[in-house]
Amino acid sequence: MQKKKIGIPYALYFYEYYPLWKEFLTRLGAEVILSQPTNKKILDLGIRSALSEVCLPVKIFYGHVLSLSEQVDYILIPRMVCIERGAFFCPKMIGLPDMVRSSLQNLPTQLTPIIDVRQSYGTWKNSLMEVGKLITDNSSEISRAFSDSWKIFQQNYLANILEPNLLFKSSIQNNIPKKPRKDIEIPVNIAVLGHNYLTNDSYVNMDLINKLKKMNVNVLTPEIVHPAIIKKQLKKLYKPIFWSLSRKVVGAAFYYFEKKVDGIIHLTSFECGEDSMVGELIHHQSQKYPDVSYTEFVFDEHSGEAGINTRIEAFLDMIRRKKRYEIGLTPSW
Amino acid sequence: MKLALPRLGNIEVINNTILTDMGHELVEAPPNSKRTMDLGVKYSPEYCCLPLKIALGNMIEAIDLGAEGLIMAGGWGPCRFGYYAQVQRDVLLDLGYNFRMLIFELPRKEGIRTLWKNINILRNGKSWLYMVKQLRFAWQQILLTEELENKVLQVRPREKKKGAASRILLKSIREIKQAKDINTLEQIRKETMEKFAEATNPHMQNLIRVALVGEFYVSLEPFVNHHLEEKLGYLGVEVVRKNSIEAWIAPIMKLHIFKESFKEEKDIEQAAYQYLAHSVGGEGQTSVGNVVLAHQEGLDGAIQVVPFTCMPEIVAETILKKVSEDLDFPTLTLTYDEQTGEEGLNTRIEAFIDLLKMRRKRVNVS
Numbered sequence: 221m222q223k224k225k226i227g228i229p230y231a232l233y234f235y236e237y238y239p240l241w242k243e244f245l246t247r248l249g250a251e252v253i254l255s256q257p258t259n260k261k262i263l264d265l266g267i268r269s270a271l272s273e274v275c276l277p278v279k280i281f282y283g284h285v286l287s288l289s290e291q292v293d294y295i296l297i298p299r300m301v302c303i304e305r306g307a308f309f310c311p312k313m314i315g316l317p318d319m320v321r322s323s324l325q326n327l328p329t330q331l332t333p334i335i336d337v338r339q340s341y342g343t344w345k346n347s348l349m350e351v352g353k354l355i356t357d358n359s360s361e362i363s364r365a366f367s368d369s370w371k372i373f374q375q376n377y378l379a380n381i382l383e384p385n386l387l388f389k390s391s392i393q394n395n396i397p398k399k400p401r402k403d404i405e406i407p408v409n410i411a412v413l414g415h416n417y418l419t420n421d422s423y424v425n426m427d428l429i430n431k432l433k434k435m436n437v438n439v440l441t442p443e444i445v446h447p448a449i450i451k452k453q454l455k456k457l458y459k460p461i462f463w464s465l466s467r468k469v470v471g472a473a474f475y476y477f478e479k480k481v482d483g484i485i486h487l488t489s490f491e492c493g494e495d496s497m498v499g500e501l502i503h504h505q506s507q508k509y510p511d512v513s514y515t516e517f518v519f520d521e522h523s524g525e526a527g528i529n530t531r532i533e534a535f536l537d538m539i540r541r542k543k544r545y546e547i548g549l550t551p552s553w
Numbered sequence: 554m555k556l557a558l559p560r561l562g563n564i565e566v567i568n569n570t571i572l573t574d575m576g577h578e579l580v581e582a583p584p585n586s587k588r589t590m591d592l593g594v595k596y597s598p599e600y601c602c603l604p605l606k607i608a609l610g611n612m613i614e615a616i617d618l619g620a621e622g623l624i625m626a627g628g629w630g631p632c633r634f635g636y637y638a639q640v641q642r643d644v645l646l647d648l649g650y651n652f653r654m655l656i657f658e659l660p661r662k663e664g665i666r667t668l669w670k671n672i673n674i675l676r677n678g679k680s681w682l683y684m685v686k687q688l689r690f691a692w693q694q695i696l697l698t699e700e701l702e703n704k705v706l707q708v709r710p711r712e713k714k715k716g717a718a719s720r721i722l723l724k725s726i727r728e729i730k731q732a733k734d735i736n737t738l739e740q741i742r743k744e745t746m747e748k749f750a751e752a753t754n755p756h757m758q759n760l761i762r763v764a765l766v767g768e769f770y771v772s773l774e775p776f777v778n779h780h781l782e783e784k785l786g787y788l789g790v791e792v793v794r795k796n797s798i799e800a801w802i803a804p805i806m807k808l809h810i811f812k813e814s815f816k817e818e819k820d821i822e823q824a825a826y827q828y829l830a831h832s833v834g835g836e837g838q839t840s841v842g843n844v845v846l847a848h849q850e851g852l853d854g855a856i857q858v859v860p861f862t863c864m865p866e867i868v869a870e871t872i873l874k875k876v877s878e879d880l881d882f883p884t885l886t887l888t889y890d891e892q893t894g895e896e897g898l899n900t901r902i903e904a905f906i907d908l909l910k911m912r913r914k915r916v917n918v919s
Contacts (some may be wrong), residue, residue, distance in 0.1 A: 271874070273859075273867050273888065298832060306661060308631035311833040315868035318829045322875030334831070459639050459664070462630035486602075493864040494601035495638050503598075504643040 221250040224355055226331070229284030230255045232277055233465075234311060235301050239376060241296060244348055248355045248362065253292050255284040260359055262534050263288050267521055270326055274518055275491035277417055278312050278319070280424065285327065294329050294354070298347070299335035310494055321428035344370065358530035381446050385539045406540050411440040411476040413502070414487030415495075423521055424529040425487060426528045435536055438525040440481060442472035449475055457501070466498045473502045475526055476512075482539050483513040490520035554674065555580050556655075557615035557621045559608040562773040563698050564798065567729045569689040574687055575678045580620040582611040585776035587893065589614060594891045595809060596644050603860035605637050606776060612641060616650050622674070631833035632865055639847030657876035670793055678859060692802075694729050697796050698740050699743055701725055708749045709786030711757040718785065720910065721748045762791045763908050764847035768842045768866050769857035771889055772796045777893050778858055781887070781902070785856075788906050795843040796836065828872050836899035837865030842874050844884060853909045854883040856902075883909060 228234055234241075242252045256262065265284030266354055271386030288295055296318045300309040312319070317332040333351050336342030336359060345366055352362035366486060386514055412419055419425065419441055433441050442450075461467050469486075476484055486502055488495035498515055506514035515535055534553065557580040558564065561760050565581065572579045583589070585607060593610030604835050612623050628635035638656045645652065655675065678682050701722055708718040725745040732738050764787060773796060784917065786791050800817065818839075821833075825842030834840045845853045857864040857873060870886050877884040885905045890918045 237826040271867070271871050275867075276872065277758075301831065306629070308834070311631050311835065311837060311868055314631065314831055314874070315829060315837065315865075318831075319868055322828065323874045368807050424874040458629075458642070459636070461659075462635060466822055490825045491600065493600075493602070493633050493862060496598050496602075496862065500598040500601075500640050500643060504647060507647070525812055527829070 222293065225251045225253055225283065225292040227253045227255065227285075227288035227328070229281055229295070229297070230257060231281040231284045231286060231421075232316075232417050233298075233309070235420050239299075240338045240373040241348075241371055242364055243372055244352070245355070247365035247369060248352055250355045253288065255288050258283070258421050260423075263423070263521065270542040271323070273359050273491065275312065275493075276489040277415070277492070278316070278426070279521065280417075280421070282318070282320065282324065285324060289324075289327050292328055294331050295327060296331045296351070299334045300333060301328060301398070301432045302338055302344065303335060303344075303464055304337070305306075306460060307462050307467060309464060312493075325339045330440065335402065354412065380443055405436065406543050407436050407438060409438045409440060409512070409540050410483045410485060410539075411472070411481050412485050412537075413442055413473050413476075415465050415469065415489075415492075416441075416443060418519065424489075425517075426525045428487070428517075428528065428532070431529070431532060434471075435532070437536065440476060442468045445472045445475055453478070456505075461501075463494050463498075466494045467509075470498055472502055474505060477505055480509065480511055482543070483515070483535060484517045486514070488516060488518050490518055513542075554576070554622045554653075554677075555620050556675075556696075557582050557612070557618075557620035557625045557626060559611040559615075560585055560774070561770060561798075563608065563702065564695070564773070566694045566698050566726060569730060570687050570691040570694060571675070575675065575679055579814075580615050580618050582615040582620075583618075585611070585774065589776075590891055590893070594649060598644075598651050600641065600862050602633060603638065603777060603891065604634070606891065607770075607774070608637065609644060610639050610647060613648075613650075616645070620652065622653045622655050624655045624675075625903070627656045629659070629661065629691075630834060634835065639692045677694055683699070684911070690735070693735060693738055694732065695798050695802075697742055697801055698726060698729055698918065700742070701795075703794055704746070704749055706782060706786065706792045708753050708777055709783065710760050710789045710791050711753045711755075713752060715817040718749065718786070721745060721752065734841075753770055757789075760789060760791045761906060761913065762793060763852075763909070764793045764795055764797045764843060764855040765845040765858070765886070765908075766847070766853050767836065767837055767869075767886075768840075768860055768863050769772065769796050769801060771858045771860050774796070777860075777889060778887075779889075779898055781856070784899065784902055785906070788903065789797050790906055793850075795839075795847070821902075823850070828876055829868070833861065833865045833868045835865030837869045840869040841876060842867065844873055844876055844882070845880070848882045853913065854905070855883070856905070857884060857886045859886060859888045861888050868888045 226365035228238060228241060229240065238254065243545050244341055245252050262283035263280060265286045268283045269286060271419045285295060298321055300313045302308050305365055308340065313355050317330060318474055321330065334342045335347050340346065348393035349362050351363065356362065412429060419429065421428065429439055434444065453471040453474035454467060461470055473484060486499060488499055506512065513535065555578040558568060560582055568579055568581065575628045588860065589607060589610035597606040597609050599914050614622065625638040638654055642654045655671045657668065657671060688691035705718045705722045712718045725741055728741050729738065732741065765772055765782065775782065782792050820840055821842035824845040825838045827839045829838050840857055847855050857870065859870060873884050873886065887901065
C-alpha cells in the first residue's frame with residue numbers, strides 16, 4: 221500500500237508542535253511533508269487569498285497550506301482550543317480550520333482534530349488517536365506511537381530549557397574587554413520576545429536573531445525559560461492571562477526584567493490581538509525597570525528591511541553607549 | 554463612594570437603581586463624544602480594539618468629574634474583552650490617576666475574594682434583600698429599554714414625521730431612568746407603545762429588512778457605529794437587531810428564569826455549526842449563526858459591524874464571505890476605527906440598500 225502523504229504547514233502553532241505530530245505520524249507509517257520555510261512566494265499566496273484584515277501570521281499560514289495543496293493527500297490543521305486550565309488559544313487559531321475551509325478552494329482533505337484538554341474528546345491522546353485511525357486500524361499500535369512520541373516531545377522540550385543559574389552565570393556576567401576599541405566589542409544581552417512563530421520565522425522577522433548575533437549580542441528567547449519560572453513570574457499580574465501563548469511571552473519578559481538584561485525587544489505582528497494587550501502589560505512593567513531598555517518591533521507584510529536594520533542599530537548603540545559610560549570608558553564619539 | 558459606569562448604548566438607565574439608590578454618589582460619564590474618543594485613542598495601546606479605547610475615554614472623563622470608583626465587567630477569554638479592565642487600570646495608573654477599579658466577572662481562584670469585596674462596596678451597607686431587589690429592578694429596566702429600542706427599529710422607517718420615533722424613545726428612556734417600581738415601567742411601556750402606534754404610518758408595508766449582527770459594543774453604541782440604525786431607518790429599512798444586553802448577561806448568570814434565551818443561543822450555535830463549528834469567543838460564532846438564521850427568516854440581507862482588529866469578528870468575517878456565497882444572501886461588513894468620516898459609510902450603506910431593493914424587484918418580476 222502506498223504511504224499516505226500528510227502535509228503540515230510550517231506556521232503558527234506548528235513551530236511548537238511539529239515535532240510531536242511528525243514523530244507520531246511517521247511512527248504510524250505515514251509520510252509527513254513539511255512546507256518550506258516561509259518565503260516570498262508563500263507570503264504572496266497567503267496575502268492574496270486572505271481577507272486584508274486578517275493578521276499576518278494567519279495569512280502566512282494560508283500561504284503554507286496553499287503551497288502544500290498540490291503535493292499531499294491530507295493537510296493537518298488542528299483546532300487548538302485549550303491546552304491548560306484557564307487559558308485558551310487566540311480566537312483565530314480556534315477558528316482556523318473553518319477560516320481555511322471558507323477562504324481556500326480545492327484543498328486536499330483536511331484533518332482537524334480538536335485539542336481541548338477540558339473535554340474528554342479533546343485530550344492530546346484522544347485527538348492524536350483519532351488522526352491515527354485514518355492511517356492504521358491497529359489501535360494498540362496507535363496508542364504506543366502516541367506514548368513514545370509524546371515522551372520524546374517532552375524530553376526535547378525540556379532539553380531546550382537552560383538551567384536558570386547556568387543561563388545567567390555564563391551569559392549575563394559578561395566578560396567585557398578591558399579596553400574595547402570599538403563599541404561592538406562590548407557584549408550585550410538582549411531578550412527577543414514574541415510568539416515563537418515570529419521569533420523563529422527568519423523570513424518574517426528579517427533574520428533578526430542572526431543579525432543580532434552578528435553584532436555580538438547574546439540573544440535570549442522565551443523558549444529557554446523554565447515553565448516553573450514563568451508560572452512564578454505571572455503571579456505578578458492582577459489577573460492571570462488567559463492566552464496560553466502569551467503567558468510564555470509575558471512570564472519570560474518579567475523574568476528578564478528582573479534579571480536586568482541589557483535590553484528587551486518585543487516582536488509583534490500587525491493586527492495581532494493578543495500582542496496589543498500583552499504589549500501594554502510588558503510596557504507597563506518596563507517602566508519599573510529603568511535599567512532595561514525596551515522596544516517593540518511591529519511586523520507586517522511589507523516591512524522594509526532597512527527600517528528594521530536602522531532600529532536594531534540605534535537600539536544597540538544606545539545600550540552600548542550606556543554601558544561604556546557605566547564601566548568608566550570615554551565615549552567613542 | 555463616587556462611582557461611574559462606562560457607557561454602552563442606553564445602559565445609563567440603571568445608574569440610579571444600582572448606584573444612587575444604594576447610597577453611592579453617581580458620576581455620570583459624559584455621553585460619548587469626539588473628546589471621549591480622542592482621550593481614549595491617545596492613551597490606549599495602538600492596536601487595541603475600539604471598545605477598549607472608548608471605555609477608557611469614558612473612564613478618564615468620569616475621573617476628571619470626580620469619580621473614585623469605576624465599574625467594569627470582565628471575562629475569561631479568548632476575546633480580549635476579558636482583559637480590558639486590567640489594561641485600562643494600568644494605563645490610568647501610568648497617567649497618575651487615583652481611583653479604584655471594581656471589576657465584576659465570574660471569579661476564578663483568588664478572584665472570588667475580590668469579587669466579594671467589590672459586591673460589598675456596591676452594597677454599601679444596605680441589606681442583601683434590598684440589593685437583590687434593586688438588581689432585579691435594574692434588569693427589568695434593561696429589558697424594557699431593549700424592548701423599546703427594538704420596537705423603534707420597526708417604527709422609524711414607517712414614521713409619519715421624520716425623527717418622531719427617536720424623540721419618543723429618548724423621552725421614554727429618560728422616564729425609565731427615573732422610574733422606581735415595576736408599575737411605573739408598565740405604565741411607560743403602555744404609553745410609549747401608544748405613541749409609537751400613533752407615529753406609525755400603517756400603509757408602509759413590505760419594507761426591506763436587514764439583520765444587524767457583529768460585535769456587541771459597536772452594534773449597540775450609536776456614537777461608535779455612527780448611528781447606523783437611524784441611518785438605515787431613514788433609508789426606509791427595518792433593522793432587526795441581533796445583539797442585546799439581555800442575551801449577553803443571561804447566559805452568564807445561568808439563571809433558571811432566563812431559560813428562553815438559552816434556547817435561542819442553542820439555535821444560533823446550531824445554525825452556525827456547518828460553517829464555524831466551535832465558539833471563538835466574543836460574538837464570532839453568534840454572528841455567523843445569526844446571518845444563517847436571518848436568511849432562514851427571510852430577511853433581505855445582513856450587516857456585520859466590526860471594530861478594527863477584533864479577533865472573533867475577523868474570523869466571522871472570513872467565514873461570512875463563504876456563507877453569503879453559499880446562501881446567495883447579501884452581507885455587508887462595516888469596520889469601525891477611530892476615524893470619524895461618515896461619507897464613506899453613507900455611500901456604502903446606500904449602495905448596499907439599493908442592491909437589496911434591486912434584488913427585491915428582480916424577484917418580483919420573475
